[in-house]
Amino acid sequence: MSATLVLWLPPVAALGDGDAPDPAWLRVDDGVIVDSGQDDGWVDAWEKPHSDDADDRLIALAPACDVPLRWLAYPEAAPAQAMAAARIDALKASLGDAALLHVVAGQPVEAGQAAPVAVTTHAAMTAWTDWLAARSLSPAAIIPAAAAVPPPEPDRLWSAEVGREQIVRSTDRAYVSDPELDPLIAGGHAIAPLDAERMRDALLLTLAAPPLDLLSGAWKPRRSWSLDPALVRLVKRLAIALLVVSLLIPIIHAFRLSRDSSRADEAVVAMAKKAGVTAPDATAAEAELDRRLATAGGGPLAFSVPASALYDAMRDAPGVALKTLSHRTDGTLTTTLAAPRVEDINQVLLALQARGYRVTAQPMAGSDGQQMANITIRAVP
Known part of the structure; x- marks a missing residue:
């Protein structure tokens, strides 16, 4: 069974004030939302015991007020080229020092599709990662919340509630709603509310296949090497078996050598007995034979x-x-x-x-x- 805890990150402004509200959250088991809330219930949801083979992961959603999205199309470019071009163009169009910005572009599935690109700041990434680390959380991905809103028809815009934010989605943009700016941005197009069930389905699809991940570039987690416990146990057993075999080989060899030496000594004593020499062991028999030969001159x-x-x-x-x-x-x-x-x-x-x-x-x-x-x-x- 796979379990996913989705946690909405607080806005950077709320973190700066030190009075961030409890985040919105939901729990997904095998593609089905089983629990949700806007309180501290996510702690129990994350710590809920699972089976040993459960594939649990944490996905954080970055607020649209800090991470707006754009979709840039390059019809003649391959998906990888479109992703690189979208990142460069978004960086050129952004205000402020480029060194302070964190720009992430996603790769289109097919050539000709628009590439999603998110623009935020390294300061925001630092605030969110610190907030997560303070709660001993390590997310598998940080996805812009605006990426979950599906594209509308060409002649309208969607307005959807995601977490605690109202997000407006056009064909090429997704941003937090502003009652004064929305009509200006929409122009003559209508802004229609997105059905909650359709929004929920779109969110689940986004979690299954994130279009982009803010944990990339300088914020990509360093790979931590870990050994499979089963493999460690197997290696230990093999090492013990090798040690036992290494000890048994000389012991068996010594036993066989001792047994062969005993048989040889018995043969010497038997041969000496045939020659008329009675001795308790081979050494005494050999000494007696040498003495007799010396006496006889042989x-x-x-x-x-x-x-x-x-x-x-x-x-x-x-x-x-x-x-x-x-x-x-x-x-x-x-x-x-x-x-x-x-x-x-x-x-x-x-x-x-x-x-x-x-x-x-x-x-x-x-x-x-x-x-x-x-x-x-x-x-x-």
């Missing part, structure tokens, strides 16, 4: 393991010769290497270190001019 402490690594390292350094070679029961391999250059011996040492062995070297000079070094290689990396 395993990683055996001579063949570091010796094989040494021969592989020497294969890439053809100039290096093996002079002596010995092996201790703790797995340490001792050798003497000779080469024409120290760089060749260093190449072998670096290759052994790259395999993860601990290497120490003591260089010395050979009797035949070659470079030599006593090397010790730890069999266990």
Whole structure:
């Protein structure tokens, strides 16, 4: 359901005196006027509770005494061009400093139609916006009240009561009525009263499709960015879900790793049991197997393991010769290497270190001019 509160703004002169009467108002629900008055009843009408999906809005009507209207026609111009031209021509025809005037033109629906243009002052706009702000009101639009009066037939003028004003409407003007000036402006045309029901229908059409809005130009409200509460709730839920997933991934990975490690340890203990080693866990089983292999001269402490690594390292350094070679029961391999250059011996040492062995070297000079070094290689990396 859509609800609209229409509030007539007080004249600027009444605001200046500080004794503005209660504004005229009416409430429209779904295109039907359901309440109206010329008192402070608009407060209850605006604060009336609605459903959560109601589209409520406030529209203020500016008095014709402060905002007269003209309709300017440019038959050869497009609607946007007619609107711009009407604003410029109205500003040229207005009295006073242009910087103090607030001129707003509406865009015709079709080419050739007259463009409505309203002229007021920035001082009036300031007075009205301050009056609204003092009541914590933020209108969706401020429409000249004279814009609601429909155009008359070419040979007459309408006189209609809108709010507390009597407004006269000709084919190209709308202004507040003045008993002395009306006959002069009408000339030989008759001024006929507009039927109240027809005026009410015209007002509803104006509210549905305002021909122009004084909240434009320098008075156009700044856009305030607001987030949809439903969207905020969705983002929060997605953030929580992302956080939960981010925490679950490492937890699940750690659980699977722990389970795989447990299975591997169980397999080691089972294999050690087949070899005749009884141990409570994989670490104890591995230590016992290494001890038995060392006692038997095998395993990683055996001579063949570091010796094989040494021969592989020497294969890439053809100039290096093996002079002596010995092996201790703790797995340490001792050798003497000779080469024409120290760089060749260093190449072998670096290759052994790259395999993860601990290497120490003591260089010395050979009797035949070659470079030599006593090397010790730890069999266990």
